[in-house]
Amino acid sequence: MHALTLGVAADGLAGELAAHGVAVVHQVHHDLLADYGPEAWGESVAQAVRVLLPGSVLACGTDRGNEVMAQAAARLDVPFVANVMSVTAADVWDVTRVRWGGSLLETCTLTADVKLLTVSHHAFEAAESPVAGTTATLSVDLDPALARTIVAERVERAAGVTLATAPLVVGGGRAVGSAEAFAPLEELAALLGGVVGCSRAVTNNGWRNHTDQVGQTGTRIAPDLYMACGISGAIQHWVGAMASKKILAINTDPEANMVAKADYAVIGDLHKVVPAITAEIRRRRG
Numbered sequence: 001m002h003a004l005t006l007g008v009a010a011d012g013l014a015g016e017l018a019a020h021g022v023a024v025v026h027q028v029h030h031d032l033l034a035d036y037g038p039e040a041w042g043e044s045v046a047q048a049v050r051v052l053l054p055g056s057v058l059a060c061g062t063d064r065g066n067e068v069m070a071q072a073a074a075r076l077d078v079p080f081v082a083n084v085m086s087v088t089a090a091d092v093w094d095v096t097r098v099r100w101g102g103s104l105l106e107t108c109t110l111t112a113d114v115k116l117l118t119v120s121h122h123a124f125e126a127a128e129s130p131v132a133g134t135t136a137t138l139s140v141d142l143d144p145a146l147a148r149t150i151v152a153e154r155v156e157r158a159a160g161v162t163l164a165t166a167p168l169v170v171g172g173g174r175a176v177g178s179a180e181a182f183a184p185l186e187e188l189a190a191l192l193g194g195v196v197g198c199s200r201a202v203t204n205n206g207w208r209n210h211t212d213q214v215g216q217t218g219t220r221i222a223p224d225l226y227m228a229c230g231i232s233g234a235i236q237h238w239v240g241a242m243a244s245k246k247i248l249a250i251n252t253d254p255e256a257n258m259v260a261k262a263d264y265a266v267i268g269d270l271h272k273v274v275p276a277i278t279a280e281i282r283r284r285r286g
């Protein structure tokens, strides 16, 4: 297994890649790769494939991973399968991939000489398998015209845990009722070292910023515990929450989809249940 890193900033990944079984890291350095640009990155992957002749090329099924691999596939004129969950590799590959934000699983057969895939979010755990890895420099020839899409502005994220990486998320839905009514959820999240997330009903109402939205058109979360308060569990929300290790639903409706899918549920009014949980934690902590 070899890896390709693009840009000087990625050179530091070599050690971690060797710890996960990568024998050779091919490092590509070029002025056009100093920042993200899908055309230059995709062309670099395509050139690397022509030189290194791999049997398959895998990347993360993030927006960026899918964009770069789509660019590479178009330049190589080969098919590309995005968001793969499982592969059975024989002469032809049988591949299952996630579509429509997780509401459809598609199986397909991949027969190309070089197989381009991205791996669906949270589909696999990264396994440690240390090897004595080496690095090599790979030259690419990039036309300045490839700098068609460039990073024009960078906005600093607030420091601290993010929704995508938080070990605990307290999510609020339409039933929270207003921006101000999120205060008890904020208090509980802070007490447990977590962050607050929300459904699209909340962002549509302007109660919270879109950066807090969990779901298909928001952030995909994978905390140890997701406390979903007054959230019905619509499929578009669920696909963003389903990688949570445990889910606690707080809902007045015992038939709500989120209650059916949760590991634990409290059937009750979130405006009473959330402050009661906070009070009990404070009491136990003395």
Ligand SMILES: Cc1cc2nc3c(=O)[nH]c(=O)nc-3n(C[C@H](O)[C@H](O)[C@H](O)COP(=O)(O)OP(=O)(O)OC[C@H]3O[C@@H](n4cnc5c(N)ncnc54)[C@H](O)[C@@H]3O)c2cc1C
Binding pocket: 172, 173, 174, 175, 198, 199, 200, 201, 202, 213, 214, 215, 216, 217, 218, 219, 229, 230, 231, 232, 233, 234, 235, 236, 237, 240, 250, 251, 252, 253, 256, 268, 269, 270, 271
């Ligand atoms: C293309 C598309 C993309 C979308 N993307 C997303 C997305 O990324 N994220 C997302 O969240 N949604 C998304 N949606 C919207 C999604 O379909 C739902 O409309 C939305 O998730 C509903 O939000 P909700 O659960 O907060 O509200 P509701 O569905 O109205 O549910 C409110 C819940 O609160 C419960 N409740 C009521 N009162 C109380 C109370 N006092 N205490 C406790 N529980 C109470 C109710 O029983 C109900 O289950 C998308 C929709 C489309 C069409």
